[in-house]
Amino acid sequence: MTPQNQPQHSLTEQVPDAQHLNPATADDAWVEVIQRMDVIYADLVNSQVALEEKNAELEQAQQFIESVLSSMHDVLVVTNIDGNIQRVNSTLEKLTGKDNTQLCNQSLNTLFPKAASAQVDEFPEKIRSGNLVDCEIDMLNATGESIPMAVTCKAHYDYKGRLLGSVLTGRPLDEIRKAYRELQETHEALKATQQQLIQSEKMASLGRLVAGVAHELNNPISFVFGNMHALQSYEKRFRKYLEAVHENISIEEREELRKKLKIDRILDDIKPLIEGSLEGAERVKTIVEELRRFATPKNNKITDFDLVELINSSIHWVTHSARKKPKLITAMPDELFITANEGYIHQILINLFQNALDALEDSAHPALMVATKEDPDTVTIIIQDTGAGIPEENLxxxxxxxxxxxxxxxxxxxxxxxxYGLATEQCNGSLQVENHENGGALFTLSLPKEVAHV
Ligand SMILES: Nc1ncnc2c1ncn2[C@@H]1O[C@H](COP(=O)(O)OP(=O)(O)OP(=O)(O)O)[C@@H](O)[C@H]1O
Ligand SMILES: [Mg+2]
Incomplete structure (x- = not known):
């Protein structure tokens, strides 16, 4: 009660004794008494109004708690310090078929089967010693059946922090198990879909790679093949010419034959034919080596390698089978050695270049810009294309x-x-994307120059 609500004057406090006063003074005294009574009455009215307001607030709070308790899906039991029921919610009333008044002051044990009573008896002790009870236990329903529940029981204190008893909440385990099972199934389905997608991505990449390799091998092999055909026909003419020479024909006849078989032209042609074939064979060798590098990305192996060479080889791999080759603009030093996992960086570069190439498919003037920047500890690779860029909301x-x-x-x-995972987690670097002001996407891959050898 606020001081304003308390009667501030007492009737006997300062009122002079009327019998010992003359009549005029007695009248004054009575007037004063009446005035004080008025003041006290006004105080009382104020207190009454304040009390009514408090009552209304209390009722509202009560209704609020009631509605929260009745809309709870879990069962709720409030006990006193001895473990006797003080209050239950409507979910528990429904479960047990008994209402609040029937259960009030009953032992908590009445809600549980006999087999669980030893466990329930321990609840008050645990609560007193400040422990939380969290267990799976059976509760009895209206027909006396045991219903497995997940129960937690916690201490309940008053506003001064004194222990009043406990609050027990419980939820049927069937529901939790069902929800858990559904979650598990969804998780499994998601994992399977993810696996399938990864698998199909692998197959698609493999398909692209095989097509690219076949295409790439086809060029030098057909080159070598054509040269060998030419050499085969030259060998026939040489043999004919040499046989004639060995048959001691005249000089005129020999010169005539030399001209007819175009021996001089053949001699001029042999060198480039052999050189061309060797070059073709060399290209096949390089392709096979690069393929081997692609197939075994030296997982978890930190090595010193030339980043520029790796960038060039990645561009080569991605663009060699492209229908439309973009114009390539590079700003890189001749070599740039770093210590990192080459396989991971190769994989990142292939993905970035492949995306750029895909974005350039419909471009009238496709161009790919690759630049490297260096500072004492980091190298940055900037990859920009002249494609349509990335819509703001997709960034x-x-x-x-x-x-x-x-x-x-x-x-x-x-x-x-x-x-992104490889760049940040495996290589301790970063990968960022933005749209270039002139259009097209711009990816920035930053890598530490040196990752410790493992
Ligand atoms: N250079 C780029 N220009 C424009 N859009 C891009 C570029 N790079 C990536 N994107 C967008 O980002 C999306 C996601 O790229 P991401 O490489 O993760 O997958 P994807 O290329 O669609 O498929 P996947 O790489 O698995 O074959 C792409 O579908 C594309 O919309
Ligand atoms: Mg991609």
């Missing part, structure tokens, strides 16, 4: 798994997700 989703704008079968949306 934040680009590194999410399965985010793709490509048709089914063309993209899985894993390329950048995997690349």
């Amino acid at each position: 934040v989703k680009l590194f999410d798994p399965f985010f793709t704008t490509k048709p089914v079968g063309k993209g899985t949306g894993l390329g950048l997700y995997i690349s």
Whole structure:
């Protein structure tokens, strides 16, 4: 009660004794008494109003608690310090078929089967010693059946922090198990889909790689093949000419034959034919070596290697089978040695270049710009294309798994997700994306110059 609500004057406090006063003074005294009574009455009225307001607030709070308790899906039991029930909610009333008044002051044990009574008896002790009870235990329903529940029981204190008893909440385990089972099934389904997608992405990459390799090998091999055919026909003419020479024909006849068989032209041709074939064989060798490097990305192996060479080889791999080759503009030193996992960086570069190439498919003047920057501890690789760029709303989703704008079968949306993980977690670097002010996407891959050898 606020001081304003308390009667501030007492009737006997300062009122002079009327009998010992003359009549005029007695009248004054009575007037004063009446005035004080008025003041006290006004105080009382104020207190009454304040009390009514408090009552209304209390009722509202009570109704609020009631509605919260009755809308709870879990069962709720409030006990006193001895473990006797003080209050239950409507879910427990429904479960047990007994109402609040029937259960009030009953032992907590009445809610549990006999087999669980030893465990329930321990609740008050645990609560007193400040422990939380969290267990699976059976509760009895209206027909006396045991219902497995997940129960927690916690201490309950008054506003001064004194222990009043406990609050027990419980939820049928069937529901939890069902929800858990559903979650598990969804998780399994998601994992299977993810595996399938990764698998199909692998197959698609393998398909692209095989097609690229076949295409790339086809050129030098047909080159060597054509040269060998030419050499085969030259060998026939040589043999004919040499046989004639060995048959001691005249000089005129020999010169005539030499001209007819075009021996001088053959001699001029042999050198470039052999050189060309050797070059073709050399290219086949390089392709096989690069393929081997691609197939075994030296996982977890930190080595010193030339980043510029790796960038060039990645561009080569991605563009060699492209229908439309973009114009390539590079700003890189002759060599740039770093210590890192070459396989991971190769994988990131292939993904970035492949994406750029895809973005350039419909471009009238496709161009790919690659630059490197160096500072004492880091190297930065900047890859920019002249494609359509990335819509603003997609920029934040680009590194999410399965985010793709490509048709089914063309993209899985894993390329950048995997690349981001490799760049940040495996290589201790960063990968960022933005749109260039002149259009086209710009990816920035930063890598430490040196990662410790493992
Ligand atoms: N250089 C780029 N220009 C424009 N959009 C790009 C560029 N790089 C990536 N994107 C966008 O980001 C999306 C996600 O790229 P990401 O590499 O993760 O998957 P994807 O290329 O669609 O499929 P995947 O790489 O798995 O075959 C792409 O679908 C594309 O919309
Ligand atoms: Mg991609």
